[in-house]
Amino acid sequence: MNNVLNFGIPKGSLENATVELFKKAGWQISISSRSYFPGVDDSEMNCKLIRPQEMGKYVERGTIDAGIAGRDWVRENEADVVEVCEMVYSKVSRRPARWVLVVGSDSKVQGPEDLHGATISTELVGFTKRYFAERNIPVNVEFSWGATEAKVVDGLCDAIVEVTETGSTIKANGLRIVCDLMESVPVLLASTSAWADPWKREKIEQIATLLKSSLAAEGMVGLKMNAPASRIEAITKVLPSLKNPTISHLYNSDWLSVESIMSEKEVRRVVPELLKLGAEGIIEYPLNKII
Ligand SMILES: Nc1ncnc2c1ncn2[C@@H]1O[C@H](COP(=O)(O)OP(=O)(O)OP(=O)(O)O)[C@@H](O)[C@H]1O
Ligand SMILES: O=P(O)(O)OC[C@H]1O[C@H](OP(=O)(O)OP(=O)(O)O)[C@H](O)[C@@H]1O
Ligand SMILES: [Mg+2]
Structure with missing residues (x-):
């Protein structure tokens, strides 16, 4: 089998x-x-x-x-x-999710210590209990089945501990983040x-x-070009790379082939400099994996 x-x-x-x-x-x-x-x-x-x-x-x-x-x-x-x-x-x-302490926009709470005796609604009950216990802040932590943001808007609790990524749910409900409690990936x-x-x-x-x-x-590309041997030092100086650029000889020529991996965002800065330094035949290609 x-x-x-x-x-x-x-x-x-x-x-x-x-x-x-x-x-x-x-x-x-x-x-x-x-x-x-x-x-x-x-x-x-x-x-x-x-x-x-x-x-x-x-x-x-x-x-x-x-x-x-x-x-x-x-x-x-x-x-x-x-x-x-x-x-x-x-x-x-491609960012971590954040667990945050959240209150209504009109709340006076500025930090976890202001929640002495408060009711906090969350899906992450164990973590939230431990967080407040470690800081000696007595709170009542209630399990929430979801739609947690609505509960603090409605006054069903004083604060919530919720996960956020883009922040759009917190914003859409007019809420305020007091502080970050944990990142998760x-x-x-x-x-x-x-x-x-x-x-x-x-x-x-x-x-x-x-x-x-x-x-x-993701977001990384390969850049390959031909360069005159006389300019190779200057060209490698402007090239970002994972380690060092790869350099090989062109057949029957004193030109070199240079290859390097970089963030796609750096390409627009690097290419004009490479052209000024005499690089030719520049090609950019996408990458599937960097191992
Ligand atoms: N935008 C996000 N919203 C919620 N959880 C996210 C998000 N991005 C990553 N996560 C992670 O996904 C896991 C939660 O997944 P789950 O499917 O329970 O999310 P959910 O959206 O709350 O599900 P449901 O639709 O059942 O409420 C957690 O580990 C959390 O850190
Ligand atoms: O910061 P954002 O990008 O807005 O994402 C975070 C929101 O997404 C999840 O809600 P979900 O869709 O699971 O609804 P639920 O509250 O009913 O679980 C999470 O519980 C937050 O409410
Ligand atoms: Mg959910």
Whole structure:
């Protein structure tokens, strides 16, 4: 029988971004409506959609070998799992999600200490309780099933602890962020038993490497050009690179070929300088992965 890795894809906010990232990494995951068992074009993998709030629990038990979930929920559940790597992406951006303390715009609260005796509504109850207990601020923390922002608008609570990415929900409800409590990024988790199994560990590491290298390549490009040998010192000085630019000789010529990897944003600054220094035949190409 083939070796198979049981892998959890986070259902909900991180679902589409995770599937897109796997696509860049070389795996086609297809999710059909109402089915919790996505197809994947890898006979060594079985995928299952699991809520990020429960991923840690199932990975800890070994029900699934590995999976991706926000670090916020892994910590909340104090799951005993191996954190293989972190990846910086959220629902719509490549930034961490932020858990923030939020109040109504007319609230006088300026810091957590002003919430002495207050009622705080949140989905992340354990973390919030620990946060205030560590600061000796007595508060009443209530579990929220969602639409949490509405509760502080309505006066159902004094403050909320909520996750934010773009800030649009907080803004749309006219709320104010008091302070940041925690940042969270998706993490690749493995069960201790899968990590101890040489085949599964290698498979998980392969997935981690390819997902991370796909993220690393985003916004990066390669730039290649011909340069007169006499100007090579000046040209390499203006070229950003991962390590050092690659330089090779053009056949039967005293010109050199120079190649370098850089952020796409740097290209518009670098190209005019390269032209002034005598570079010719400049080409820019996209990158799929940086390993
Ligand atoms: N824009 C975002 N909104 C909410 N959670 C996000 C966002 N970006 C990343 N996350 C992460 O996604 C995980 C929460 O996923 P979940 O699917 O529960 O989000 P949700 O939008 O609250 O789901 P639901 O639609 O069921 O309320 C957390 O780990 C959180 O840090
Ligand atoms: O900062 P933003 O980009 O606006 O994203 C954050 C919002 O997205 C999530 O809401 P969700 O869609 O899960 O609704 P819910 O409150 O009903 O869970 C989260 O709970 C915030 O409300
Ligand atoms: Mg939600």
